[in-house]
Amino acid sequence: MVETRLIDLAGLQSLLDALVARGYRVVGPTVRAGAVVNAEISEVADLPRGWGDDQEPGRYRLRRRDDEALFGFAAGAQSAKPVFFPTDELLWRGRRTPGGSGFEVRGAPDGGHGGHDDEPGDTRPTALLGVRSCDLSAVGIHDTVLTGRGFADAHYAQRREGAFVIAVACSDPGGTCFCVSMGTGPRPEQGRGAPFDLSLTELLAPEHRFVVEVGSERGAGLLDEIGAARAAPDEVAAADAVSEQAAQRMGRRLDTDGIRDLLYASVDSPRWDDVASRCLACTNCTMVCPTCFCTTVEDVSDLSGESADRHRVWDSCFNADFSYIHGGTVRESTRSRYRQWMTHKLASWHDQFGSSGCVGCGRCVTWCPAAIDITEEAAALRGAPGSNLPAPPSPAVPAPE
Amino acid sequence: MQTIAEYLPQHPFFAGLPEPVVALVAGCASNVHFHQGQHLFHEGEPADAFYVIRHGRVSLEVHTPAGPPVVVDSAHTDDVVGWSWLVPPHRWLFDARATEETSAIAFDGACLRDKCDTDPAVGYVVLQRVVQVMSTRLHSARIRLLDLYGAPA
Amino acid sequence: MTAVAGAGSRAGHRGDPFLPRPFVVRHHRQDTRDTWTLVLEPVDGVPMPFAAGQFTMMQAFGAGEAPISISGDPARPEVLEHTIRNVGAVTRALVHAGPGAELAIRGPFGTGWEVSSGRGGDVVFVAGGIGLAPLRPAVLEVCADRAAYGRVLLMYGARTPEDILFADDLRRWASDHGVDVQVTVDNGQHAWQGRVGLVTQLVERGGFDADHTLALVCGPEVMMRYAAMALRARGVQPGRLRLSMERNMKCGVGLCGHCQLREYFLCVDGPVLTYDVLEPLMSRAEL
Numbered sequence: 001m002v003e004t005r006l007i008d009l010a011g012l013q014s015l016l017d018a019l020v021a022r023g024y025r026v027v028g029p030t031v032r033a034g035a036v037v038n039a040e041i042s043e044v045a046d047l048p049r050g051w052g053d054d055q056e057p058g059r060y061r062l063r064r065r066d067d068e069a070l071f072g073f074a075a076g077a078q079s080a081k082p083v084f085f086p087t088d089e090l091l092w093r094g095r096r097t098p099g100g101s102g103f104e105v106r107g108a109p110d111g112g113h114g115g116h117d118d119e120p121g122d123t124r125p126t127a128l129l130g131v132r133s134c135d136l137s138a139v140g141i142h143d144t145v146l147t148g149r150g151f152a153d154a155h156y157a158q159r160r161e162g163a164f165v166i167a168v169a170c171s172d173p174g175g176t177c178f179c180v181s182m183g184t185g186p187r188p189e190q191g192r193g194a195p196f197d198l199s200l201t202e203l204l205a206p207e208h209r210f211v212v213e214v215g216s217e218r219g220a221g222l223l224d225e226i227g228a229a230r231a232a233p234d235e236v237a238a239a240d241a242v243s244e245q246a247a248q249r250m251g252r253r254l255d256t257d258g259i260r261d262l263l264y265a266s267v268d269s270p271r272w273d274d275v276a277s278r279c280l281a282c283t284n285c286t287m288v289c290p291t292c293f294c295t296t297v298e299d300v301s302d303l304s305g306e307s308a309d310r311h312r313v314w315d316s317c318f319n320a321d322f323s324y325i326h327g328g329t330v331r332e333s334t335r336s337r338y339r340q341w342m343t344h345k346l347a348s349w350h351d352q353f354g355s356s357g358c359v360g361c362g363r364c365v366t367w368c369p370a371a372i373d374i375t376e377e378a379a380a381l382r383g384a385p386g387s388n389l390p391a392p393p394s395p396a397v398p399a400p401e
Numbered sequence: 402m403q404t405i406a407e408y409l410p411q412h413p414f415f416a417g418l419p420e421p422v423v424a425l426v427a428g429c430a431s432n433v434h435f436h437q438g439q440h441l442f443h444e445g446e447p448a449d450a451f452y453v454i455r456h457g458r459v460s461l462e463v464h465t466p467a468g469p470p471v472v473v474d475s476a477h478t479d480d481v482v483g484w485s486w487l488v489p490p491h492r493w494l495f496d497a498r499a500t501e502e503t504s505a506i507a508f509d510g511a512c513l514r515d516k517c518d519t520d521p522a523v524g525y526v527v528l529q530r531v532v533q534v535m536s537t538r539l540h541s542a543r544i545r546l547l548d549l550y551g552a553p554a
Numbered sequence: 555m556t557a558v559a560g561a562g563s564r565a566g567h568r569g570d571p572f573l574p575r576p577f578v579v580r581h582h583r584q585d586t587r588d589t590w591t592l593v594l595e596p597v598d599g600v601p602m603p604f605a606a607g608q609f610t611m612m613q614a615f616g617a618g619e620a621p622i623s624i625s626g627d628p629a630r631p632e633v634l635e636h637t638i639r640n641v642g643a644v645t646r647a648l649v650h651a652g653p654g655a656e657l658a659i660r661g662p663f664g665t666g667w668e669v670s671s672g673r674g675g676d677v678v679f680v681a682g683g684i685g686l687a688p689l690r691p692a693v694l695e696v697c698a699d700r701a702a703y704g705r706v707l708l709m710y711g712a713r714t715p716e717d718i719l720f721a722d723d724l725r726r727w728a729s730d731h732g733v734d735v736q737v738t739v740d741n742g743q744h745a746w747q748g749r750v751g752l753v754t755q756l757v758e759r760g761g762f763d764a765d766h767t768l769a770l771v772c773g774p775e776v777m778m779r780y781a782a783m784a785l786r787a788r789g790v791q792p793g794r795l796r797l798s799m800e801r802n803m804k805c806g807v808g809l810c811g812h813c814q815l816r817e818y819f820l821c822v823d824g825p826v827l828t829y830d831v832l833e834p835l836m837s838r839a840e841l
Contacts, residue, residue, distance in 0.1 A: 091572045094615060094658070102597065102656045103615045107573050150822060151571045151807035264816075267838055294811035296804050301616040308616035312572075315810070322812060323802050326641040330801065336840030340814075348817035462744070472742035475750040500747055540780075541752035545740040549774040550683030550713040552588065552641075 002190075003214040004236050005228040012070075012210060013044045014226040015166075015198075019127045024164055027083055028129035029076050034062055036076035038083065041129070048073060055174035055251070055362060058371030071130060071202050074174030075361045079135040079290030083126055084159045085142060091297070091310045108155070125162030133185030134177075134361040136167050137193035138290030144353050145293050160194075164218070167199040171242050175251035176362030178375055182254065184359040187243035190215050198223070201239035211239035251362065254375040255382065256346075259356075262381060263347035267339070271384045275377055276335035278370045283316035285364035285372075286341065291349075291357045292316070317341050342377060405430050405506055412453060414481050414530055422523055429512035435459075435499035441482070448485030448493045449510035454478055457503025462496045470496065474538065484531050486510030571807045574613060574658035575602075577634055582652050585637065586717045589684060590649040591625065594634040594657065601631040602662060606669060606691030607798060607826045610661030611806040612636065614647035621803040621821070622648070623688035624662060628695055634659070637687035637719065663806040665826045667692040667796060672768030676705040678790070680781045682753055682773025686710055686719050688798050689772045693723075697731040705762050707734040711753030711777065714739050715746045734761060753777065757784035764789030772798045779836050782829050792830035799825050799832065816841060 007015065019026050020042055028041040031048045041047065052065040053073040065072050090108040097104060131139070143160065146153040167188035170177075179185030184192070188199045190213075197219035200210045211231050214220045231239075266272075286292040296315035301308040315322060318337050323330035331337050349357030358374070365373045405427050409415045415423055433452075435441060441452060441459060452459075454476050461482070462470035473495070476482045482505075485491055491510065517524030581593035596602060602610075606628050613619040622645075626635025640649045651657055669677065669692040677696060681689050696703055708727065712718045718737060727733040736756045738749035749756070753773075769785050771778050778797050785795055801820050804810040808822035815835055818824055835841055 092574075096615065101654055102576060102578075103658070104576075105574060105658065107570050146809065149808060151809060153809055154570060267841070293809070296810065296812070297619070299616055299618055305616055310572075312805075312810075315804075315812070317811065325800060325802050331840050333840060340841075343816070344814065348814070351817035352819070458747070460742075460744075460746075460750070469744035472744065472746055472750045475738075475742070475748070477749065537755065537758070541755055544752050544754075544776065544780060547776060548713070548740070549777050550711070550717065550740065 003220065004231040004239075005212045005214065005223050006209055006231040006235055007212055007223075007226070007228045008207065008209045009044055011226055011228055015222065016042060016044065016129075018222055018225055019164065023124055024127035025122060025124040026127045026129060029071070029073075031062065035060065036062070036073055038076065038078060038080070038128075038130075044070070047071075047130075052172060053174060055176045055366045056371075057176065057365050057373045058368055060366050067204050068208060069171065069202060069204055071168045071170075071200075072172050074170065074172060074177055075132060075134065075363055075366070077363075077367075078288060079361065079363070080128055080131050080139055081142070081290045081292075083128060084139065084156055084163070085146070085153075085293065087314045089155060089295075089312045091312050094308045094310070096306050125164065126159065127164035127166065129166045129168075131165055131167045131188075131196070132170055132361070133167065133188040133193070134179045134182075134359040135290050136165070136188050136196060137179075137182075137184035137359045138361070139165075140193035141291045141353065141355060141357065141359070142293065143194055144355070145291075148353075165194065165196040165198075165215075167196040167215075169199065169201040169239070169243050170246050171202060173246050173249050173251060174362060174366070176365040176373075177250050177360065178252040178254050178362060179360035180247050180250050180253070181256060181375075182356060182358055182360035183256075186246040186250075188213075201242050203235065203238050203242070209235075211235050252365070252373070252375045254358070254360065254378050256356065259378065260347040260350045262378075263343045266381045266384065267343075269381055269384045271377065271380050272335045272339045274380070275338050275372060276333065278372055279318075279334050279338050280370055281318040281320075281334045281337060282369060283318045284367045284369065286316040286318060287314065288363040288367045289345075290359060290361060290363070291345070294322075296322075317344070342374065345374075346378065405432065408455070408506070409453075413479060414453060414534070418526060418530075422526060425516055425520075425523060426508070426513065426527065429509045429516065430506050431509075433505050433507045435503045435505070437499060437501050437503075439499050441497040441499065441505075442493045443496050444493055446493050448483060448491045450507045451481065451483035451486050451510065451513075452476075452508070453506045454480050454482065455504045455506060457505070458500045459503060460498050460500050462498060464496060473542075481534050484535055486513065487528070487531060571660065572805070574611070574660045575600075576656045577659045579651050579653050579655045579657065580633075585719050588641075589637060589639045589717075589719065591635065591637045592648070592651065592657075593626075594636070594659070595632070596634070597656065602634055602659075603631040604628060604662035604691075605666030606695050607666035607688060608662040608664045609688075609806075609825065610634070610636070610659050610663065611803070612638075612648055613658040614644070614651055615656070615658060617647035618644040619658075619660075619804075620644040620648065621663075621800075621806060623798070623825075625687040625690045628691050629698060637684070637690075639684045660806060663821050665822075665824055667770050667798075667826055669695055669768065669770065670699075670702075672696075672794075673699075673702040675703070675766035675768060676707070676762040677703050678757075678762050678767055678769045678785070679706075679708045679710075680753060680757060680769065680771045680773075680785070681708070681710045682777035682781070683712060683717070684719070685771075685773030685777070685798070689770060690720060690723070692770055693727060693733070697727060697733070700731050704766070705734065706732065707736065707762055709736045709738075709753055709756040711738050711740070711756075711773070713741075715742055715748070752780070754780045754784040757781060757788065760788060762788075765791075767794065769795045771796065775800070775836070782833070782836075786829070792833065793828050795829035796826050797829060797832055799827060 030039045047070045054061045094105045146156045170186040196215040199213040298311045345357040459476040460472045461474040464470040576597040577594040609623045625637040728735040801813040808819040813820040
């Protein structure tokens with residue numbers, strides 16, 4: 001029996017205060033420059049109270065709600081990805097040894113955010129407030145990709161270990177949402193995706209309060225500390241109803257039946273030419289996608305050449321030189337790059353990591369300047385000529401360790 | 402050393418051909434020998450033979466105005482050299498030079514063309530075999546044109 | 555194929571696979587007009603055991619990193635040998651590292667040739683150009699245990715006679731270890747006594763029992779594609795035909811995503827992969 005409690009707005013503030021007092025950097029949704037973006041928060045007033053959003057392919061607008069909901073919007077501009085997997089990560093600092101032709105290398109301080117010189121940067125653990133079910137699944141996927149295989153990303157692992165996660169059940173899915181199709185929402189479920197400490201469902205009537213599902217002992221401990229009461233059965237039922245009605249209001253759907261085989265068999269589909277005529281290879285989709293993880297390295301030296309730092313920065317398979325080898329680029333055409341991205345996301349990911357790479361958050365659809373819709377492309381491939389070809393057999397690939 | 406009639410059926414070019422065909426074609430054949438450095442033929446000369454190398458090595462070369470000739474192909478034991486006997490105007494397009502003592506079987510081109518004209522069925526199987534050799538050589542030449550091991554673009 | 559890696563390589567240097575180790579150049583030898591061999595030793599004296607076919611990420615300090623196959627003897631891990639072709643800014647910096655210079659090395663990474671699985675049968679090495687370098691460790695491994703194998707053939711295509719790598723090794727393998735070494739060049743000089751033609755033509759000549767052959771192929775991708783076709787045409791089983799594939803690599807440890815060939819991370823699932831897996835992936839452009 002899942003333990004559920006109830007808190008009101010004052011209780012939510014107490015929760016934030018308790019987290020700050022424990023030394024967490026609390027990150028949650030805020031409104032900035034016409035979008036919902038994650039930022040450091042400390043007050044309930046920092047949250048997007050009374051804001052909703054309209055999302056369509058290539059379109060994102062905030063709009064005023066006629067109530068005071070704190071989480072009445074769908075996917076924000078960014079997922080939880082940059083919190084644990086920063087856009088720029090210092091890998092090591094190198095210095096030539098004086099007088100010789102040697103050098104020494106020092107690893108970057110672990111777990112720090114934005115460290116420069118010899119300062120570790122912000123080393124506070126992160127408490128994430130407002131993680132949607134789709135994004136929680138994405139964090140779980142990143143846990144597999146970045147720490148669950150042969151070589152692990154130690155910095156990522158450190159940030160994940162210390163993190164406190166407060167998920168939120170969606171009440172107002174957006175026009176580009178399709179988490180139901182991908183089996184990742186709309187309600188956070190313990191055991192699906194990354195674990196959460198607490199999961200909130202916002203209720204607006206008859207009073208503004210939150211049904212809180214307890215996901216961990218330290219989550220329960222925090223609720224005890226702020227004196228949160230047990231939720232009554234009708235309150236639990238009301239929370240269930242929020243998720244049920246949200247599941248009925250998905251903006252889109254993606255038929256995942258046999259999708260891996262379909263993508264593999266569609267390697268020569270004329271549909272790729274069609275999407276390539278629209279795609280700008282601008283990389284927006286990969287930047288906002290919560291599961292994309294490609295990076296490149298940048299070596300930064302000073303003018304004297306005495307020191308060199310190596311940074312790891314986000315990259316995108318849509319970039320022109322992503323697949324460059326001496327002699328030329330393997331994926332020269334936009335056509336081949338879009339095919340690579342979509343095939344990886346919906347098909348190869350299964351063979352590599354045992355799940356789909358798509359969590360149905362809809363961000364790639366919303367933020368595409370050409371309004372390309374991955375669900376539409378998947379449906380088109382299904383109907384395209386040659387789509388009934390049998391896929392090549394799935395060869396055995398070593399399972400993630 | 403085997404006679405031509407004994408040697409030919411074992412050779413890859415002739416293997417599987419009906420015995421009468423091999424005997425017919427053998428009628429146009431004779432044993433030849435080239436000393437080291439000796440030319441089999443020169444570019445531009447009438448191409449009225451094709452050769453099966455029994456033993457030895459032959460360079461196919463293109464002579465250039467400046468510098469030594471470039472070797473564009475080589476023929477070794479069991480290789481077949483020459484198909485210009487089949488292609489008008491029947492002139493050699495390269496130099497061929499034995500780079501070591503080389504023994505070969507030379508097939509008279511006019512004799513062979515005559516037999517193929519007389520019996521098109523024989524002509525067809527000979528043509529099939531020649532086309533296979535040409536196909537291999539053409540593929541080899543095309544891929545070498547890519548200069549795969551050369552400096553990057 | 556399972557990754558055959560040296561002890562401790564998964565943990566990386568000091569537990570971090572992104573942290574390089576300094577190696578000092580002991581010998582520096584120019585092999586051909588664009589290829590050099592560096593012989594390196596670890597500055598801290600700790601050897602880097604590796605499997606034939608693996609690579610390291612090599613960096614000249616501050617000049618960028620490149621994946622380079624190890625070309626040395628797996629039985630002598632105290633020395634790290636790399637044969638490098640100068641094809642760009644990073645490799646240019648590497649080949650100019652003279653004796654005493656230090657290079658930053660991460661690895662060894664990737665899957666190996668596992669040539670020992672060819673014991674009891676014939677082994678055919680097909681190398682094109684610089685592709686002979688990643689195969690050299692496997693040839694050395696076979697020569698060190700020659701009696702365990704049947705016929706061993708090495709078919710090697712180079713651009714011209716001046717571009718032939720490891721000429722001394724080729725002679726020694728033929729004379730001392732019973733390897734049937736067959737060399738061909740794309741075009742030759744007047745004085746060249748060897749073969750002129752594509753390396754696939756050597757495959758077509760046979761000389762091995764295809765049903766019991768392990769074939770290892772390395773070179774430019776086009777050459778590997780045609781060599782694999784020729785080997786298949788002779789009857790070599792696709793599961794016993796291994797190629798070493800190349801793609802852009804930034805991390806070498808399966809995390810940056812660059813080296814993917816459909817579902818395979820070439821730095822972790824490869825670079826050595828079997829032809830039954832590779833054939834559909836090589837037959838299409840821009841995959």
